Amino acid sequence: MWQGVLPAVTTKFTPEGDLDHAEMERCWGLLLDAGCDGLIVCGSLGEGSMLSFEERLATLKTAQRIAGSKPVLLNVAEAGTREACELARAANKAGASGLMIVPSPIYHTEPRETVATLRTIAAAGDLPVMIYSNRVAYRVDVTPEILEDLADDARFVAIKESSDDIRRTTEIFNRLGDRFDVFTGVDNLAFEALTAGAVGWVAGLVVAFPRETVAIYRLIKAGRYAEALAIYRWFRPLLDLDVSTYLVQNIKLAEAIALGTNERVRGPRLPLFGDRRDRVEKLVRDAIATRPNLPPLD
Amino acid sequence: MWQGVLPAVTTKFTPEGDLDHAEMERCWGLLLDAGCDGLIVCGSLGEGSMLSFEERLATLKTAQRIAGSKPVLLNVAEAGTREACELARAANKAGASGLMIVPSPIYHTEPRETVATLRTIAAAGDLPVMIYSNRVAYRVDVTPEILEDLADDARFVAIKESSDDIRRTTEIFNRLGDRFDVFTGVDNLAFEALTAGAVGWVAGLVVAFPRETVAIYRLIKAGRYAEALAIYRWFRPLLDLDVSTYLVQNIKLAEAIALGTNERVRGPRLPLFGDRRDRVEKLVRDAIATRPNLPPLD
């Protein structure tokens, strides 16, 4: 159902800390212009947990305004199933293309609970669902066994695979064939996952470097592995910024440098400072200085 | 400022899933009757993350109604600092005795952020604060270094030490003397922590076995270690239920057996089932069957 490069976008704030819809439109528009295949809002990169219910719906609407016919997904990552269902229903009413669902971001569900909460939220939202499996961040693993259990509900169409173990991609294919659209959710495993058969990339650094991200994706899908690998090697120091406790601040700083936007975050986050900031800034500037020429993509 | 046994109470629900204030009054009253020194509401054992803002304040009020002059603390564990401040202000207005604050339950703050968010929330609430340090559950560690940094704000009066490493108790004393009231927050390290100098116990199994918990505490504080150790050894298989992904369900089942209450939980949790349920049920029944006679506590 879905494929390609789906940016998990950052949320833009005004100096007063409110949503800056104009700046979101500008930045996200650049991604769509560069060839991205849709948008995912209010994910962990979008500081979804620090946004109110109403702010999340407003952010969704802004994305819908500029996405045209491309899909826009809203991330659902509530501590309680009740609240998750409420948000899922509101997303449906607001016309979202689909939901990305984190099974349980606070309590670490065991498999039967994982299945139950995913089914309950999906039924409430009644939209196509990308399951977000990230045992590293949330200590809940949506394993191939669990996917098999969920396969009878057609709402579950995709899996965002963020187990941090590249082996999982092949395990899903071996167990489930192409029942689910497999997306990699880990920027610095993307070449490996896409080469092993993933059909999409829920991407992070794409928000600052959309053309390079799209190029890697399309070159791999065209069987032009060597060309893709060359860009990927250049891109890797930046992609590593996505796999970090500080991914939001890292990527917002990269955006600020690359796109001329701001890097405001909400508490408890602070913008990067000190050595860490210096290192990230240098990485981004070095990457820009050595930016490869992209080959024609067809 | 605070000391003794402070139960982190569970939240009681009606069959419809709403708050059951009458049952909370009944169960919590048993704890106070048994000699507990106060109450902490809406913690992780209280499913605080699955309660709405209003429900948390209502739960606080119920606890205040029965606690008399003993302190009642409200747990604050919000993903965003903004929402945490809002809850802290409401707790103050509602007359809470103090706050227990989790620095950042979703994002893993680095030390400067940990300090900043704790200071901000404490200032908003303007109440005495017990800092809840639990690097295992939240992957944010409030180290002795950070405590030292926070020591200049007199609102920070206590630390709930749940690092899961008994060494930490001595490290806090070595660095900070008795600046902070050190509470152990790990049931099955309580004998060790209290013997090493902790002044209080934020307890879990106490909600089902209050008299035994209070006895261990008081015996240690009276220097009657051997008597305390004998009860503790009997209690350990139960206390282990507090150090588990399934602590809420474990302890609610223990309460159901010991106090004749229900074990309802909110999603994504399910009540225990299968082998795990059988094991816990057997543990609780065996413990009840071998319950020790408690010595006079003076």
Place this chain on the structure above:
Amino acid sequence: MWQGVLPAVTTKFTPEGDLDHAEMERCWGLLLDAGCDGLIVCGSLGEGSMLSFEERLATLKTAQRIAGSKPVLLNVAEAGTREACELARAANKAGASGLMIVPSPIYHTEPRETVATLRTIAAAGDLPVMIYSNRVAYRVDVTPEILEDLADDARFVAIKESSDDIRRTTEIFNRLGDRFDVFTGVDNLAFEALTAGAVGWVAGLVVAFPRETVAIYRLIKAGRYAEALAIYRWFRPLLDLDVSTYLVQNIKLAEAIALGTNERVRGPRLPLFGDRRDRVEKLVRDAIATRPNLPPLD
């Protein structure tokens, strides 16, 4: 200097527990006939730590007898640097093609110690060296930084990359270009590592399934990724047996089934038993039953 598929062979024992040189010749000969590019003896899969000094040299000689002009490497994995140097000198004298060196299998060296011991052992052996970097098994990591430090000694020609993180392959290329021959040492990351640029595969399951292993390697190097991936997906449940505490017993059982050899091990290992044995046996038999036809390789 080296490339291709290098089996880390198992050691064969007689019913009395002594070395069974005839059976080693038979089994290893099958590997070379199937197109393997050399042999590595006395590695962890070869139970090197359970062999005496003399047994290791005898095993080396057996391998040399049948390898012809293909390289034979001896693994050096001694707790003490003194003993490692002694073995390295003996390997040189015995005409080994090279050494595979584990920096420190008991004590966990810090980087300066890692460099010092690797340099000392390499100098004593004065042979080409493949550095065996396996932080999972030995908790010593030979990072790209350390490789850079070692690059001035021409004896260090190759790295067996077993960090269990596929990202490392690209990191080595980004930092060191092709200074070192990068081998993957993790069977179930081999497709990913070889497509990302590794030039060789120190393989495990190859000892039971040599033709399939060689086919995957050669197809990737010929740019025929889709054909390689199809075989790899079939092979994955078997390759997973290499990434296990019980890899020796797993792989010896696979060999016993596939090649009609025995699965004897030395203590403290016992042959597989119970459910684990049943699972492995079923995996191997299922794989044999569904063995793919291999495409012509040139």
Place this chain on the structure above:
Amino acid sequence: MWQGVLPAVTTKFTPEGDLDHAEMERCWGLLLDAGCDGLIVCGSLGEGSMLSFEERLATLKTAQRIAGSKPVLLNVAEAGTREACELARAANKAGASGLMIVPSPIYHTEPRETVATLRTIAAAGDLPVMIYSNRVAYRVDVTPEILEDLADDARFVAIKESSDDIRRTTEIFNRLGDRFDVFTGVDNLAFEALTAGAVGWVAGLVVAFPRETVAIYRLIKAGRYAEALAIYRWFRPLLDLDVSTYLVQNIKLAEAIALGTNERVRGPRLPLFGDRRDRVEKLVRDAIATRPNLPPLD
């Protein structure tokens, strides 16, 4: 059978790297004079893995010469069961009081293998055995369940509990009563383990600070917890040096400062250098400067 403070002594080397028996006699004699209850040689702190078979027996003999009627144990920690049995037999012949046995320091045995290898080595040595359980260093855990399985062989008399989890002490008592002499093997958990019922302390920093170690032990056993705790708090920064990858170098540096001995180690270890050395040196000098007066122990 055994109890009290048993130092796991360091091994002394001459400038040429050979054993320095005279210096070992001098240093170990200080420990016995201070009231230690025996000696354990060739443990991990004694760099046993870097000593030859003959050197280990020579070290044992040196310890026996000065220990008088106090017990001397030889550590057995061989990769292969065959070699472990050989060493155990030699220790018996040399008149060792007992063996400390590490089940399997390279391969990570599963429980049935752990039991089998421990039984085999104990039978070969036919001496009283202290089982060394250290899942952190060796990733093999001798659990209470395994102890229960081994309890029918009277040779197993003691357990050196180094699981790094203080809970384990109580778990052993709850499951096995006093069938085994429980020793703590973790310096900076010693107060906690001894107050929870352990009967002995296999100690590390004792080699530099024997009188303080013995004082803590005896005060606890006399029920004088507060006096013991005061010394323990002073001692903790030093005791932390025992729980470190660099424990050998740390403790040898402490010995060098406190006893005027040398700190030579065997490769792959290097003596401490840089910031780490400065920190340890400062810790030791600060501790000496603030050394508490020890109360009379009667």
